[in-house]
Amino acid sequence: MADETVVLGGFSHETNTFAKGTTGRPLFQERREYFGDEIPEKMRGTNTCEGGVMDVAEDEGVDLHYTVSASATPSGVVAADAYDFYTGKILEGVEAKSDDLDGVALCLHGAMVPEGMTDGEGPLVRKVRERVGPDVPIAVTLDLHGNISDELVEQADTLIAYEEYPHTDTGDTGRRAMRVLTRMMRDGLEPAMHIERPPVLAMGPKQNTREGPMAEVMDTAREYEERDDVVKVNVFPAFHQADVPSMNFSVPVVATNEDAAREASRELAAHIWERREDFIGDYPEPPEAVSRAKEIVADGATEDGPVVMADVGDNPGGGGAADGTTVLREMLDQELTNAGFAIMRDPDVVEQCVEAGVGERVTVDVGGKTDDMHGDPIEGVDGYVKAITDGEFENTGPMGTGSENHLGRAVHLQCGHEDGVSVILTENRMQPLDAEIWRHVGIQPERLDTLVVKSTNHFRADYEPMSCEVIPINSIGLVSMDPRNFDFDHIPRPQFPLDEMAAEEYPDWE
Template identity: 70%
Template sequence: MTDKTVLVGNFAHETNTFVTSKTGRDLFKERREYFGDEIPKKLQGTNTQVGGVIDVAENNSVELIHTVAATATPSGLVEADIYEFYCEQILDGVREHAADLDGVMLCLHGAMVPEGLDDGEGPLISSVREIIGEEVPIAVTLDLHGNITDEMVSKSDVLIGFESYPHTDMADTGRTGMRELIRTIQSDIDPVSHIERPPVLAMGPKQNTREGPMADVMAKAREYEERDNIVKVSVFPGFHQADIPSMGWSIPVIADSNSDAAREVSRELAEYIWDRREDFVSDYPEPPEAVAEAKRLAADLDPDDGFVLMADVGDNPGGGGAADGTTVLREMIDQELTNAGFAIVRDPETVAQCVDAGVGERTNVNLGGKTDDFHGDPIADLNVYVKAVTDGEFRNTGPMGTGGENHLGRTVLIECGQDDGVSVIMTENRMQPLDAEIWRHVGIQPERLNVLVVKSTNHYRADYEPMCSTNIPINSIGLVAMDPRKYEFERIPRPQFPLDKMTDEMYPNW
């Protein structure tokens, strides 16, 4: 295929509606904000959706028109004017080039909630459709944690989600979306879709696609794609930190010219998830129990065993957490762990204090717990040793987001606790420490630690699990609590398991 033109827009945000602060342009600039010709220079060859789109376009002689690539670390509602600003970057490009476009590729998230709306993606897709009409196909790629609306499905021709959590397949998803868009442009397929929503909410760690029930669900999805007429089966367990009507599990299926085939597969997979609903709920240790177990295991480690890995799930900045929660770190200090690491604590005030003190100096700080009342109190009058100061700039080297830039702001490595045995990475900006390069850029080889804690839910698994001996997700407090039963929902569909008592008879019988 030659001489085809596709416009690309990338605008992504995972919105935690329980976070009271809003998301402005500064948070997008902090994470990723590129425009026009700058985009391929920054994202080509990276494990991102746009990186994958560029790969396929080059291999198929498709001209790409880049508009914007904007992503912010998950946080509160996107400010209305900022939502409009980024949407207009895409829509202005569509208007300018509408007569020349053979297709539109939108790399979005699926769980964006702007001020005044419940759905950030559906209206954007509809606006693109309004400009280009029904004949020009639209492909949309989304994060696995999208809360998928009917508008997203009906206004796009191809809608595809990540298949892995940790999201190591971002570029692969971009490639798949672009390939299916090209096939639609060439009339090789005539995509039709159907979506079902089983009333099940999965706990955060249970959404891990590498093992357990989620791995089984993904395997079933791939099996269904072997059926005649089935183009793609996407699985979205949803993002339960959003109190909106579309929150929850969704199964959109694309078929080639056969809506009955799409409906049949979507319903079968939804029923399979419903039948496995109990497998998506479990018990996980609270901070005191988890830290005590880590200390016990670390005492028996052999040099080649790998560290004990723990996840401070409740304060995961990758789900909107403040990243300054102290409950787990306080336990590590109180239980006198040594040769241990903790990432991260976002605390600009303490970062500034430590920078002023200087590398090699000691100072007393009030660490963390400054953002809100949901993540624990500050650790008061903590004596720390300032080990290193960096500019917080590094690129991911692990399997998720490989090659992507990180901008932590000023970053300080401190040592504290028993014999200065706990090393803590403090930052000015929030970021999920999913890539182990965050340790190396402050001078620590993570493999040499006995215990390592990261504020993450599942993404950390991709880079850290190959180095660890044991992995312990912690049921810690915070606005990204792993258990949906800890939230007070007012607007989601009910009943939902496990929020409500449900029987087999309560699920739709087709």
């Protein structure tokens, strides 16, 4: 018989407040919506926070009570009724086990913005706290891109964030959180937390934890965790596509006492401030990037693998429309050969291709139909319908391994001549971070000379090992890599590089 009972719930969304429209329940259903016993059935053994929590619970003999696991592709603010629905499912599970509840594990994101609110996670955890009281510990897992509010820090007992970007450690994050929760339930651990917010906004590619300033910051965080009193050093470079008061680089530290938490948090925050210039860089725009790729191919370097380019500005993983055309237009205009492009969300063109059938040619206007921020439609594209699928596949790479994907209907459209640009057209938005998206439409990505993915850094986990060179593209869109491209009304100011700041302006601690 299990020693403790823990309620497990998951509700995750990275909200781009600059995106139009709301994110309702249908968009969660499009990506992931599991209830009760569906959660272990679908997620046990997967590289997800829920999967990691289950691993440790099973090893430690903890009984999990499953509520909901819901996640939608990043997009506009979460509709009020959807927020209330999923929050209600978690609260129902807490109330159902109120008589014998020992702990709560919540797999959240940290950058959710519900309709009419500025923070989704803090109020959710507060409602859980109101039901369980002060003595039942609450452990929360968070995406590295969380915008961490004071309310979330105050209401949770411990925050455990991803340490890697690309997020290949989601399962490990769940395991870390469940181990800390077990210590609280069994060993009397009573964590203290302190948060500092260095006024630095990092460009998207500079948040990559595998190299550059973020790699060094993360190494330093791990060194601090070797201190006797420090439990977890969390580092959040922020999600700057959210114009909310909590949008800030932040360092919440979990320790056995307030002094240890404060000391580590302040030291690391000061270090980040000192390296602020390193979080800004120069990256090529589409014409230059595509031209550079052509040069690399001409030099024969692709014998070691394709050139992989990232269409950062239209990354659906950050709320992009996924129908931006600026990069694809350059690929067609510069007549790239043996090239691939993923993805282009265009349900109308998918329907036209399905009606034409595999083996037929079509002339279509591709992309640029969501808004005026991602480029105009590419008119009169001549293409050959190479394959049509149901858009269903599982991740085989390091991120979210084993997780299901639902593209809606998907089409492999070969544009131009026989050896031109192969485009993956979809009905749904999804970041093509796993290379299985190519294979499921009959393309072997390793054999391409050039491929483009709408992603910022997540693609690196699966694609970088097969590539000869990686080129992040400074493309337009709702996920522009540079925070200076956004008009903010609600974030804390001043912030580097948005504002001129004297070195002595930070830190300013009481």
